[in-house]
Amino acid sequence: MVVRTRDLAHLKASTGRAVQLTNVTSGLTALESKVAAAANQSGSVQTALSQSSQQAAALQAKANALEATVAAFNSTQAAALLAADQATAKQLASLVAANQTFGQDIAALKVDSQQCHCTQELSALNATASAGTTAGAANAAAIAAVNASVASLASAEVQRAAAVATLGASVATLNTTVAAIDLGLYFKKTDAIDAAxxxxxxxxxxxxxxxxxxxxxxxxxxxxxxxxxxxxxxxxxxxxxxxxxxxxxxxxxxxxxxxxxxxxxxxxxxxxxxxxxxxxxxxxxxxxxxxxxxxxxxxxxxxxxxxxxxxxxxxxxxxxxxxxxxxxxxxxxxxxxxxxxxxxxxxxxxxxxxxxxxxxxxxxxxx
The missing domain is CATH 3.10.100.10 (Mannose-Binding Protein A, subunit A)
Known part of the structure; x- marks a missing residue:
């Protein structure tokens, strides 16, 4: 009866560890989803890159903590668990395999993060912004030149109007002078004019x-x-x-x-x-x-x-x-x-x- 009670206690402990392993597996599954989401977001521009970098850092910290926990768990309790329960040992092997997969995923994530071309995209964006600034300065200079031309044209128009007014006065004077000329002194009014x-x-x-x-x-x-x-x-x-x-x-x-x-x-x-x-x-x-x-x-x-x-x-x-x-x-x-x-x-x-x-x-x- 004593032995059974001890086995029961041991079984409960094993069951608790199994629950822990299940939780770890669930956490890893959730973590993989986050890693996939982070990988999808890695192609964004400067704001997305910053967020992805922050998430990657957080994930890296969690991964490091999990690796430490798993390592401690493996070193202290894996041998006892395998000796106590073959089924638990199999689960632990699966957990180790899953942990290895997770490590590979983390490594791939690191590679993806290092291969991200966001820096190039940001450089291109900065170059475009710089070109836009230069173009804006050129446009401002062009507008200033146009304004100067408009001012010059306005001045020329004022001068032209003054010249037209002067010409009009001269024409009026000329009309008065011509009207006073007796053309009869220069032409015989009785001359017959025809085509020949x-x-x-x-x-x-x-x-x-x-x-x-x-x-x-x-x-x-x-x-x-x-x-x-x-x-x-x-x-x-x-x-x-x-x-x-x-x-x-x-x-x-x-x-x-x-x-x-x-x-x-x-x-x-x-x-x-x-x-x-x-x-x-x-x-x-x-x-x-x-x-x-x-x-x-x-x-x-x-x-x-x-x-x-x-x-x-x-x-x-x-x-x-x-x-x-x-x-x-x-x-x-x-x-x-x-x-x-x-x-x-x-x-x-x-x-x-x-x-x-x-x-x-x-x-x-x-x-």
Missing amino acids: TLGSVAAALYLRKRVVPYSYQTRTTGAFGGRAAGDTLCQAATTRPSGLLQARAFVSVDASDAITGFPAKYGVPINLPIESPGSVVVAGNWTQLLGGSIRVTLNDAGVAGGLWYSGSNSDGSARSSNCNGWTSSNPADVGATGDCLQTNTQWLDSLTPVTCNSNNVLLCIAF
């Missing part, structure tokens, strides 16, 4: 610059009114060539207003041929016109015939014989004339002044 001719003048003549002498339609005394009145008569003459804007009385009034000074004073071109209204060339240019002879008489060129009031010497300079500045028709006054029938110097100075009450040609020039 412009005021009875071929269109080609409007495109070709020229200097044209012509005569006022009626003869006059020496009192035709001086420079201003003489120019007005020539501008309004029915014989004035069309297509030429300027017209002057071809006469010397005084030393400051002589034929020889027409280019400087009135802008007569000096490099164009001198032609009659019918396009007969009288002289090759202004210098030849006043050079002592002309190619053809004014009469033969169809300009005029007889004498014309010139008030000039043979070189185009002014003479004192000018009917008192072309304001006198007094027979006591005389005026210098040119001869339309001559090609030598007498075409400009006939050497025979006439009385100012005589009717002679008023010669004009258009250009």
Whole structure:
């Protein structure tokens, strides 16, 4: 009876150890689940890696504690347990095998932890963040440049608006000035215009610059009114060539207003041929016109015939014989004339002044 009681006690102790082993097995199973979860989480970014590392450290501590417990258990009680109960010994062998598997799992977990590429991923993430910071700085610089460009454009727009306002004021002034110009002084309003001719003048003549002498339609005394009145008569003459804007009385009034000074004073071109209204060339240019002879008489060129009031010497300079500045028709006054029938110097100075009450040609020039 005593022996049975001892066996019973021993059996109870063995049963308690079996329960402990069962608990250990359950703990190992739970631990394997945690290890699997930790392995699955090992591929995360920086936050997951930190958590996985902490869990691995905790698991490692538990594993180390379990290994120590198992080692102590094996060294102190395994022999007695195997001797007392064969079945318990088999369970212990299974526990040892399970413990070895667990050790392998722990080793694998350590390897996985060491082989984790999270550091590389974090490095790549840091590089991306650094690149993003650099790009942000570049974007800020670009925005600053755009803002500067916008400011420059705004300034340019203000300047453009001011220029437009100034131009508008200039245009308004120009419109006022143009409106005040009497274009009738430059164009004959009675000219007929069609596709073939412009005021009875071929269109080609409007495109070709020229200097044209012509005569006022009626003869006059020496009192035709001086420079201003003489120019007005020539501008309004029915014989004035069309297509030429300027017209002057071809006469010397005084030393400051002589034929020889027409280019400087009135802008007569000096490099164009001198032609009659019918396009007969009288002289090759202004210098030849006043050079002592002309190619053809004014009469033969169809300009005029007889004498014309010139008030000039043979070189185009002014003479004192000018009917008192072309304001006198007094027979006591005389005026210098040119001869339309001559090609030598007498075409400009006939050497025979006439009385100012005589009717002679008023010669004009258009250009």
